[in-house]
Amino acid sequence: MKSEPDVFSIDDLASQPDQTTHWEGVRNYQARNFMRDDMKVGDGVLFYHSNANPLAVAGTARVCSEPYPDPSQFDPGSDYFDEKATEENPRWQLVDVQLVRKFDKPVLRDDIKNEPELEDMMLVKKGSRLSIQPVTVAEWEKIHEMAGIDPE
Numbered sequence: 001m002k003s004e005p006d007v008f009s010i011d012d013l014a015s016q017p018d019q020t021t022h023w024e025g026v027r028n029y030q031a032r033n034f035m036r037d038d039m040k041v042g043d044g045v046l047f048y049h050s051n052a053n054p055l056a057v058a059g060t061a062r063v064c065s066e067p068y069p070d071p072s073q074f075d076p077g078s079d080y081f082d083e084k085a086t087e088e089n090p091r092w093q094l095v096d097v098q099l100v101r102k103f104d105k106p107v108l109r110d111d112i113k114n115e116p117e118l119e120d121m122m123l124v125k126k127g128s129r130l131s132i133q134p135v136t137v138a139e140w141e142k143i144h145e146m147a148g149i150d151p152e
Contacts (some may be wrong), residue, residue, distance in 0.1 A: 001061070001097065002050040002131045010047050010058040010102050019099035020064060024072045025080040026092060031132035036067045036093040038134060044151075045097055046135055046143060048123065049106070056106035057143055065096035103147045117142050 001023060003009065013021055026032050045061040069090035072080035085091040113124045122133040135143075144151040 001045050002048045002133075004051040005049045005058075006052075009049065010099070013047070013061065013097070013099045014102060016099075020096055022065075022070075022096045023094050024070050026070070026094065026131055027080065027082070028130060028132075031130045032093055034130070034132045034134055035095055039063045039067065039095050039132075041066060044100070044140060046140070047099075050131075054106070055109035057103065057112070057147070058106050059102040060100040061097040062100050063095050064098045067093040067095050070094040101149070103149070105148055107143050107146045111146060112143070115142065115146065 005011075008021075013019060023035070026035060041063055043063040045063060046057045047059050047061050049056055049058045069087075070080065070092040072078040073082040073085040073090060073092045074087065075081055080092075082091055109124070112118050112121065118124065118139060121135070121139050122128050122130070141151050
């Protein structure tokens with residue numbers, strides 16, 4: 001999961017009650033589908049700081065809810081309002097996530113790009129800008145190794 005740290009950082013997640021938040025505002029159908037169809041309670045999440053200096057995996061979180069309709073799609077005062085969404089036919093879903101760990105040593109995107117074992121990771125593919133992306137078990141383990149910690 002990607003987030004711009006000036007919008008919502010891993011430190012912001014750490015400051016939330018129970019270190020948990022709902023991951024609102026996903027407005028790309030492919031990213032929504034990854035979250036809605038593939039994320040399950042208990043799944044690990046790499047928390048990536050995008051549009052930042054440095055670009056890096058800042059830590060991990062865990063999915064702690066089943067997908068449910070993103071309430072911001074119904075709120076005309078929200079930046080994420082969607083006039084075509086209705087309570088009967090919601091267009092956008094979200095999951096709740098809970099902080100697991102902030103990395104003492106964030107894993108820099110440049111280091112990920114230069115790691116042969118991660119050359120197929122969606123994060124480093126040219127043109128890949130989705131805020132929600134799948135990660136393989138091998139990628140998960142390698143990122144943890146690069147962070148200097150054991151994978152959860």
